[in-house]
Amino acid sequence: MKGSDTEVNLAVTLAEKYTVEDPTFSIAISGGGSGMGITSLLNGQADIANSSRPLSQEEILQFQQKNIALRTIVFAEDATAFIVHAALPITEIDIETLGKILSGDIRNWSAVAGVDLPINIYGRQSSSGTHSFIKKKLQIEFSNASKEMTGNAQIIEGIKADRSGIGYVGAGYVAHDPAAGQQVKILKIKVHADDVAQSPIDPVAINASRYYFQRPLYQYILAKSWDKVKPFIDFEKSLVGKSLIKQHGYYIIEHHEQ
Template identity: 60%
Template sequence: MNQRLITSVLFFSLTLSLLFLSCSDQAHTIKMKGSDTEVNLAVNLAEEFSKENSDFSIAISGGGSGLGITSLLNGQADIANSSRPLTEEEIHLFEGKNIKLKTIVFAEDATAFVVHKDNPLDEIDLKTLAKVLDGNQKTWNEITELNLPINIYGRQSSSGTYSFVRKKLGIAFSQSAKEMTGNAQILEGIKIDKSGIGYVGAGYIAANAGANQGIKVLKIKENNTSESISPLDQQAIRDNKYFFQRPLFQFVPEKSWAKVEPFINFEMASEGRKLIEASGYYVLDK
C-alpha cells in the first residue's frame, strides 16, 4: 500500500471516529429552554440525574414559556418547559412544520402575590387584586393606611405566568406595570420598593431560603366571605383550594424523545418526585 493510500485510509478512519463520537455526544446532549418558573427545578433535577448518568449533558436556560416553545419550533431545543398549555396559534405552527410533540405534565405550581414586608396588607380578594393589576386602583390608601402609589412588578408577555394571571383575573395589565425578566428580578424590586406588588412562582420562594426576606406573601380570597389561602400552604394546594395554581408542562418533539426519555423517566420516578416536592412544587398523583 503506497503512502498516499495509507494517508487516505487513516484520514477516512479518523473522520468516521470523529463522526461516531459526535453522534454519540449528540445523543446524550439535551437542550432545555423556557419557563422561568420551572428553571430552578429543572436545574435541580438535571444535577441529580447527571450524578447517575454522567455521560449526559443537559443545558438549561429560562426566558419564558414562549421562548422555550419558539425554540422547539426553530429546532433549538429538545425540551420546552412551559407554565401554560400551547395556544391555538402555536398548535397550528407546529402542525405547519409537521413537528409532533409529546406533552408531559410533571408538577403543580402556585403563583404567589408579594408586597414589601412593611406593607400592612396580609390578604387580598380577587376583585381588588384585579383592580390593582389593571391599574384601576392606583394608590394603596384605598385598601390600607399606606399612603403611597401602587407600583406593579410583572413579567414580559412571553411569560406563561403573565398569561396565566391575566386570564385567571380576566384583565389586561396596567400599561405602567414594570416588565421584569424573572422571579428574582421581581422580588429584588419589591424588596426595595414599599409601593411594590408583584407575582412570582411560589416554588421559587419555597426553594430559595433568602427569597422571602424583605417581602410578604399575600393570602388570596376569592371573595369577601371566602377563606384566605396561602400559596405556600401545601395541603391547600393538594386539596385544589388555591385560586392561582396550575400544572407545569414539558413539550418534547418526537424526534428528541429517544434521548430525552431517560431524563423524563427520572423526574417522574420516586427520586425525581421527592426532589420536585423538596423544591417547593407539588407532585401529581399518577
C-alpha cells in the same frame, strides 16, 4: 431545554442530580419564558420546552404546519404567589381588588392597606406563561405602568427594595429562597371578599385545589428527541426526582402523558 422561568431553577437541580447518576447525559438549560421555549421547539433550537401554560391554538397550528410531532408531560403542580414588601400592612387580598390593582384601576395602597403609597407593579413580559396565566385568571389587561421584569429573581429583588411594590412569582421559587421570606410577604388570596383566604404555600389548600392561582407545569418534547430525553423524564418521575420537585416548593400530581 428552554422556556419557563418558573421551572428553570427546578430543571437545573434535576439535571445536576441526574448527571451524577449518568455522567454521559448532557443537557443545557435556559429560561426566558414559556413562549421562548415553545418558539425554540418550532425553530429546532431545543428538545424540551418548559411551559407554565398550555399551547395556544395558534401554536398547535404552527406545529401542525411544520409537521412537528410533540409529546406532552405534566410533571408538577405550581401555584403563583403574589408578594409585597414585608413592611406593607396587608396579609390577604381578594381577586377583584387584585385585578383592579394590576390593571391600574387602583393606584394607591390607601384604599387597600391604609397607607398612602402609590402602587408599583412588578410583572413579566408578555412571552411569560405566568403573565398569560394571571391575565386570563383575572380577566384583565395589565396596567401600562407595570414594570416588565425578566424573571422571578428580578421581581423578588424589586419588591425587597420597594415598600409600595406588588409582584407575582412562582410560589416554589419564593419558598426556595429563605432570605426572601424576611423581606417580602406572600399574600393569601380570597376569591370573594367573605371567603377564607388561601396560601400558595399551603399543601393542603393546593391538594384540595382551593388556591385560585394554581396550575399544571408542562414539558413539551419533540417526538424525534424522545429516545434521548426519556431517561431524564424517567428520573423526574422517580422517588428522587419527586423529592427534588417537592423540595423546590412544587406539588406532585399523578403524571400523565399525551
